[in-house]
Amino acid sequence: MSGLLDLSIAELSGKMARREASSREATEAALSRVKETDGKIGAFLAVAAERALEAARASDERRARGEVRSPLDGVPVAVKDIFLTRGIETTAGSRILQGFVPPYDATAVERLERAGAVVLGKLNMDEFAMGSSTENSAYKPGRNPYDLSRTPGGSSGGSAAAVAARQVFGALGTDTGGSIRQPASFCGVVGLKPTYGRVSRYGVIAFASSLDQVGPLARTVGDAALLLGAVAGHDPRDMTSSPRPVPDYLAGIEGGARGLRVGVPREWLQSGVEPGVERAVREGLETLRRLGASLVEVSLPHTRYAVAAYYLIAPAEASSNLARYDGVRFGLSVRGGSLRDMYGRTRDRGFGPEPKRRIMLGTYALSAGYYDAYYLRAQKVRTLIRRDFDRAFESCDLVAGPVSPTVAFRLGEKVGDPLQMYLADIFTIPCNLAALPGLSLPCGMHPGERLPVGLQLVGRPFDEATLFRAARALERELGPPPPPRGV
């Protein structure tokens, strides 16, 4: 039955349509795969086996009645533990939310289930999505299916690892500074951060509200397009969700690379990129050119300030969002003493080192006397970064470069030095600051390390379709990465 798990969503969907497989078979296979492999990978924080089998049974019955809801009907998927799931513990990887059982579903989860998808459970992540390695999970570190001594990336490391390890066919993650794209690149899967506002954030535990965005991870570009189509669209419960209609992302996906103008930022392949990563990215760009795209040099001069601006803006927003964890209404509550004591002790015991660091940094950046020098200045630099992209898009249709300067690093390699960990986000952060869509596509293996390398494609606002089209052209040419050998 494990043959089923190697299929793409589109292939599984076809097999189920031809009655060659059932959702129950796929779901049982996925559940046993999780059971066999997750002790090594640590991708799941919660498995909802009964609920999944019940959903699979309902899907098979719908199919028997001829009432299939979508190509996702009956397909086993999972979601990052940052999405509220009614009746399933949701922790955001933090002790402060241990035991929290949400009373409602996130809109993205609701839409996945409405499309018929079978949600297997909740995926591991850095605490409150703060981190780049899934080592900041309060419960257990995640591991990379290609090499268990290395991290899967983060913060959506569980999402990327579960998809790469064939535990599920697709997953949802969130991306505030690269948290979908970087783990996707480390684990050799496709990951997309959509345009800010494309997917509702309702029921998604907030980290930095002007940057957070929900997106899919999958093993093929088409599957990522399918998942985005299912969850995207306006939601009256999220006032930042866009009213723009959602296009059919599969419609033009086979359009090829011919005629596309691909901007290559001269700042992105300069110093700091590992040679093996640079080679794979350059080969990916060359392949696009060979397929009929033209490569245009562009400049994003303010990219070098993106990490600095981000590490003021994101912690500032986080310090405000995380104020709600006070021991009053849900989650951990350390009682005894005054109200003030309860706040301080609950938060000291409940938050891990990274959220504390960011709360402190954000509180400082917003505090009296420092607001103009730090937070306001960072917001102005954000404008400059957005303008860089606006100017670049005058001469190109998308921008391409590396996702991360390195392949997956080893567990423990960067945990002692937060700033080094932050600097690894240099190529993914600009996209969040500018509110643009960004896609990570496997573009080959690092020759020495035999680890996947990701190519990043950044598009105009709401032009995810062009990213899918270019990525699909490349995928057709390059083929999928070899399956992970760690499990």
Added chain:
Amino acid sequence: MALTREEVRRIASLARLELEPEEEVRMAEQLSAILDYVRQLEALDVSAVEPMTHALAEGSAPLREDEVAPSLDPEVALGNAPARAGTCFKVPRIIE
């Protein structure tokens, strides 16, 4: 720029975090390193630049009618309460 232990304590108090003494020391070092790094923004002249205060493509959030709609049932909303009294969340006494 080095943050002092006193500044760390002041920020922790604003953030309602009760840090252990060794945490304060580590926090002072790490925050100082990060603040040194972000100070490179001072190299940019941003005097004529408008801040990007939100990320909405439409320029502003749409308004909606202010209508009464169902919300969570009090019992459900209290489902995760660490302590409750009737339909209220219970907290330590704040007025003597």
